Amino acid sequence: LxxxxxxxxxxxxxxxxxxxxxxxxxxxxxxxxxxxxxxxxxxxxxxxxxxxxxxxxxxxxxxxxxxxxxxxxxxxxxxxxxxxxxxxxxxxxxxxxxxxxxxxxxHNITPQTIVKSIDATLVTAYEADYFKVPLNLEAFEEYTSENIEATIAKLEGQMRHAAKNLEFERAAELRDRVKYLRERELQMT
Known part of the structure; x- marks a missing residue:
């Protein structure tokens, strides 16, 4: 590692x-x-x-x-x-x-190994990259060709930050927003 x-x-x-x-x-x-x-x-x-x-x-x-x-x-x-x-x-x-x-x-305590279940995040983290999150498309309707690239860059930064912090559902949502905006960007040109 x-x-x-x-x-x-x-x-x-x-x-x-x-x-x-x-x-x-x-x-x-x-x-x-x-x-x-x-x-x-x-x-x-x-x-x-x-x-x-x-x-x-x-x-x-x-x-x-x-x-x-x-x-x-x-x-x-x-x-x-x-x-x-x-x-x-x-x-x-x-x-x-x-x-x-x-x-x-x-306190008459006998040390025992901590028993901790494998966190659901750990179990699904690899698969979470492919998790489909519903999009709130109305939140994206105000984009123009002038500001869409900056918005995409901002969302990609947020996506990387979310993944680094093990917030995989949030990262997947942001990934899907970026994909949607890239498609919108192509339609604008």
């Missing part, structure tokens, strides 16, 4: 991981706050001692936390030396674990 993979393809890959269709997912230079995958039981951070944004204390804590929703979750940091960022991240993770263990003991 890397940043050049399109949103819909990324969703399909994550869905397949959650379904157990493969056991290992390798992320390259990724730091996505929205990833919530309780099935992840092991996070390995290669070159953890290479200083930079992706190996800062906060980034390491966030990446280590990917395994925290699994009762058997573990994180392994591969490095030649322990950097200050690594030390602070390890210390903070241990501090949080101690607090959680004390709370669990006090």
């Amino acid at each position: 890397h940043s050049d993979i399109e949103t819909l393809e990324r969703i399909k890959i994550l869905r397949d991981l959650r379904r157990g269709e493969f056991d290992v997912l390798v992320g390259i230079n990724l730091l996505r706050e929205g990833l919530d995958l309780p099935e992840v039981s092991l996070v390995a951070i290669l070159d953890a001692d290479k200083e930079g944004f992706l190996r800062s204390e906060q980034s390491l804590i966030q990446t280590i936390g990917r395994a925290a929703r699994n009762a058997r979750g573990k994180a392994i940091l591969y490095a030649d030396k322990i950097t200050d960022s690594m030390r602070r991240a390890i210390d903070e993770t241990n501090r949080r674990r101690s607090l959680q263990e004390a709370y669990n003991k006090e």
Whole structure:
């Protein structure tokens, strides 16, 4: 998984991981706050001692936390030396674990892996690109040949933004509006 993979393809890959269709997912230079995958039981951070944004204390804590929703979750940091960022991240993770263990003991809680259904958005994200959304055509009647291209560009930007934010029905609606306007544009010429 890397940043050049399109949103819909990324969703399909994550869905397949959650379904157990493969056991290992390798992320390259990724730091996505929205990833919530309780099935992840092991996070390995290669070159953890290479200083930079992706190996800062906060980034390491966030990446280590990917395994925290699994009762058997573990994180392994591969490095030649322990950097200050690594030390602070390890210390903070241990501090949080101690607090959680004390709370669990006090309230007789046995840690369990979070059980989370595969979100309907994840299940249908790939197919959503082909979902037909009814158009409100009267909203498009005021376009002229002078402003239609700017409107199309604006709608395409909104469509990409909606897809990036996993709002696939909205993205499909915008795609269909763009298609309709392109047809109108051809009729105007």
